Amino acid sequence: MKGLRYGVAAALTVILLSGCGKSKDEGSVYYLNFKPEASGTWQKIAQDYTKETGVKVKVLTSASGNYEQTLKAETAKRDMPTLFQINGPVGYNNWKNFCADLKDTELYNWLLDKDMAVQDENGVYGIPYVVEGYGIIYNNAIMKKYFALTNKAVSYSKIEEVNNFDKLKEVVEDMTAHAEELGIEGVFASTSFSSGEDWRWQTHLANLPVYYEFKDKGVSDSATLDFTYANNFRNIFDLYTDNSCTPKADLAKKTVNDSMEEFALGKVAMVQNGNWAWGQVKDVEGNKVTEEDIKFLPIYTGVSGEETQGLCTGTENYICVNSMASEADQKASIDFMEWVFSSEIGKQYVTNDLGFISPFNTFSEEESPSDPLAKQVLEYMSNKDLYSVNWNFTAFPSQQFKDDFGADLLNYTKGKREWEQVMEDVKSKWASEKAGE
Secondary structure: OHHHHHHHHHHHHHHHHHHHHHHHHHOOEEEEEOOHHHHHHHHHHHHHHHHHHOOOEEEEEOOOOOHHHHHHHHHOOOOOOOEEEEOOHHHHHHHHHHEOOOOOOHHHHOEOOHHHOEEEOOEEEEEEOOEEEEEEEEEHHHHHHHHOOOOOOOOOOOHHHOOOHHHHHHHHHHHHHOHHHHOOOOOEOOOOOOOOOOHHHHHHHOHHHHHHHHHHHOOOOOOOOOOOOHHHHHHHHHHHHHOEOOOHHHHHHOOHHHHHHHHHOOOOOEEEEEOOHHHHHHOOOOOOOOOOOEEEEOOOOOOOOHHHEEEEEEOOOEEEEEOOOOHHHHHHHHHHHHHHOOOHHHHHHHHHHOOOEOOEOOOOHHHOOOOHHHHHHHHHHHOOOOEEEEOOHHHOOOHHHHHHHHHHHHHHHOOOOOHHHHHHHHHHHHHHHHOOO
16 A cells, blocks of 8 residues: 555656646747737737647737837746837847847748848847838728819819829818818827827838938938938928817827727828728727728828828838747747748738738738728839838837927927927937937
């Protein structure tokens, strides 16, 4: 009996140890998601993956504008993210000690354009997982109503004739004059400046003057910014706020969700955002905007030759695997992302729910996004008569730089800061942060 007890105890010990070893070998996934609007979809993806493979997947979504802070807080914990995002080379410099080399993964091998990856001579550390585009989104039903007016002040008969800033300004200001006839409260949705909600201006809109300056200089980054196209930025920014459905004094309270709801309910005709916005619009209760009527217009700012400008296209979404995680968790994380972008279930989520334009060769033509704005991005990208505006904001010095610029823009809107001061702040803060001061 004594020998039997020892035998049973030994057998139980072996079983328990082998069970623990199996769990460790399998690993688990902890994904820190960047996009609040995609939170629900990533939770569903995680559930389906666990159901199919048995591998545990945890998804945490950071609040808008707080990704860096959330990542810092989470990587300081014992249970740190195994998958996270960087926004490009600048983000990599901040997190390179946490980025595993992904050059031997299928995910990297599947990239249609491997030059898009964040890499150096030693390896690949960030893999883009979506190509996106942004511009001015408009409701074509309202635009058609405007162009049908017999008393409009412009000679244009359709939106396709509006291909530069001067024409856009004419149309927008005349629409403001006819707002009541058009049944709108303003041409543009609210220029959101609530805390963490100003990224459309201090990042996305700011990309245009930086793009054109870098283009003139023939560079992809610079230690200094002359802000040569500052007044072009001001052109479109003033047009947004002067023809908004919301008084300038109230913009500090507005969020991106407010803006998208205003657009969805037909209170406005236009809003600056990206192809991801369709998911927000269609889910608004009482949405009046159909798939056929939601369209893109390039962000015109008055730059010479902009008649052939297309949308702003690129990515700031690079997936990284945490090199500080266990080998099992790193492998589990890579397997998870490869499943998302190669399995039938995963690809359906990517195309239909996330609305991503995938940069991987695992997607056939028939698996292109059904999202109307994503389709528009693809149309603009394939139009050989137009050039795309690259995403150069991945070269912006830091989140702090962007936040400071956003604060300056809000004060300018309130009349508390002169434009010349805003310009000088941008140039000086860019230089000092790039210099590491």
